[in-house]
Amino acid sequence: MMRKICIILLVLIFLSACSKEVEPPKINLVLLHGYGTDSEADKKMRDIYMAFERENPDISMQLISVPGFENMEDKLKDMIFLEKVPNIIYSGGYNIERTYSFMKENDYLLDMAPYLKEDKDFYALISPENFKIWEEGGKLYNISDKLSLRGYWYNRKIFRNAGINEEINSLEDFKEACEKIRAWADRSKLRTTPIMLEAYSDLDILSYCLYDKNGVFKKENIKEGLSFLGSLNDLSGGEQNKNSRKDSLDSFNVAHSAIYVGDISEYALFAENLDADFDFFPSKSGKKPMYSALSGFLLSESSDEKQKEAGIRFIKYMLGEKVQKKMVSIGFIPANPKVLIERDENEILYRHYNRLKALKAFAQAAPNLWNATEYRAFLDNIDEYLSGDIDGETLKEKMNSFK
Numbered sequence: 388m389m390r391k392i393c394i395i396l397l398v399l400i401f402l403s404a405c406s407k408e409v410e411p412p413k414i415n416l417v418l419l420h421g422y423g424t425d426s427e428a429d430k431k432m433r434d435i436y437m438a439f440e441r442e443n444p445d446i447s448m449q450l451i452s453v454p455g456f457e458n459m460e461d462k463l464k465d466m467i468f469l470e471k472v473p474n475i476i477y478s479g480g481y482n483i484e485r486t487y488s489f490m491k492e493n494d495y496l497l498d499m500a501p502y503l504k505e506d507k508d509f510y511a512l513i514s515p516e517n518f519k520i521w522e523e524g525g526k527l528y529n530i531s532d533k534l535s536l537r538g539y540w541y542n543r544k545i546f547r548n549a550g551i552n553e554e555i556n557s558l559e560d561f562k563e564a565c566e567k568i569r570a571w572a573d574r575s576k577l578r579t580t581p582i583m584l585e586a587y588s589d590l591d592i593l594s595y596c597l598y599d600k601n602g603v604f605k606k607e608n609i610k611e612g613l614s615f616l617g618s619l620n621d622l623s624g625g626e627q628n629k630n631s632r633k634d635s636l637d638s639f640n641v642a643h644s645a646i647y648v649g650d651i652s653e654y655a656l657f658a659e660n661l662d663a664d665f666d667f668f669p670s671k672s673g674k675k676p677m678y679s680a681l682s683g684f685l686l687s688e689s690s691d692e693k694q695k696e697a698g699i700r701f702i703k704y705m706l707g708e709k710v711q712k713k714m715v716s717i718g719f720i721p722a723n724p725k726v727l728i729e730r731d732e733n734e735i736l737y738r739h740y741n742r743l744k745a746l747k748a749f750a751q752a753a754p755n756l757w758n759a760t761e762y763r764a765f766l767d768n769i770d771e772y773l774s775g776d777i778d779g780e781t782l783k784e785k786m787n788s789f790k
Contacts, residue, residue, distance in 0.1 A: 414445055415694070420453070421453045421459040467486075480535055538677065541663065580624055582648070590762070613779045616773065617773060653718075
């Protein structure tokens with residue numbers, strides 16, 4: 388009797404197990420990105436990434452978080468060498484043109500244009516700036532989830548103390564403001580410096596200098612631009628000596644330097660008691676904010692069809708209104724053209740983004756203006772130029788030594 392009962396129970400268990408639907412395996416997505424620091428903005432972005440997994444239970448997300456986007460390209464190269472290309476690559480606006488070109492030429496990247504043609508709702512999420520910069524012969528390999536708005540931040544208290552009351556509308560005005568800060572600091576016996584230069588801000592400033600009076604970017608005017616950079620370096624006491632972005636930011640945060648060149652989103656990294664405001668950098672043709680769709684999301688062609696579709700789903704999620712509003716709260720300009728910045732959401736972005744729209748003319752950010760060789764050679768050698776170890780002609784040769 389007991390044996391019959393056991394057999395019946397086993398049969399029932401077997402039938403019950405057979406009656407249950409077997410869940411299909413999850414789609415695995417590997418995302419490589421540079422939001423790997425301990426900053427609040429980076430933590431919030433990682434939370435946004437992982438929320439996608441919660442909203443899409445058929446997908447499993449694996450984040451490979453590199454501490455800083457400037458270090459991400461090296462990690463990507465290693466993964467390509469090991470033939471472990473991530474399903475999704477996010478370069479966060481840094482120039483990875485050489486790796487991007489290599490991946491494109493060797494069919495590592497997915498052309499997302501066919502997906503956009505089939506999905507009008509997806510197409511409507513993409514910034515016109517993204518198409519303008521990244522569409523090539525009807526193909527699109529890059530989609531950015533935020534727009535870059537670059538200029539300079541200035542310490543209002545230092546500007547007042549130095550007697551800078553007039554608006555800065557030209558390169559001459561900017562240099563004069565630095566001269567006033569230098570003179571005030573010397574009179575007051577303070578170590579305050581007008582600006583702490585470092586390679587990335589140097590490239591921004593040089594790029595502004597190369598726009599002529601008609602608003603045309605001319606690389607052949609580099610000698611004049613380098614001279615302007617040299618004058619700013621002299622006014623800052625020749626302090627540039629392998630400074631990093633962090634050095635420049637820390638200096639501005641403690642009011643050691645009066646000016647910080649960078650993206651509008653970086654205000655989130657400032658000290659709470661810092662009295663700072665943002666302005667567009669001047670050029671020969673007037674104020675010219677740097678406004679661009681920089682490098683963003685790339686998808687791997689080597690992914691299977693389900694991974695490709697999941698990758699597209701992820702980008703649509705990042706460009707959706709809910710996520711784009713969260714990014715506004717963090718301090719980013721939304722890439723989705725339908726998402727507006729409201730004053731109560733982010734007063735700083737609201738004010739300066741509306742100033743931008745009123746100007747209707749802007750410059751491209753440095754990563755979009757210089758090819759990979761020029762970009763890397765400048766960053767690697769500008770310290771030597773400003774310290775006098777190499778001259779302008781040598782720097783120019785280094786920037787054009789590889790084709």
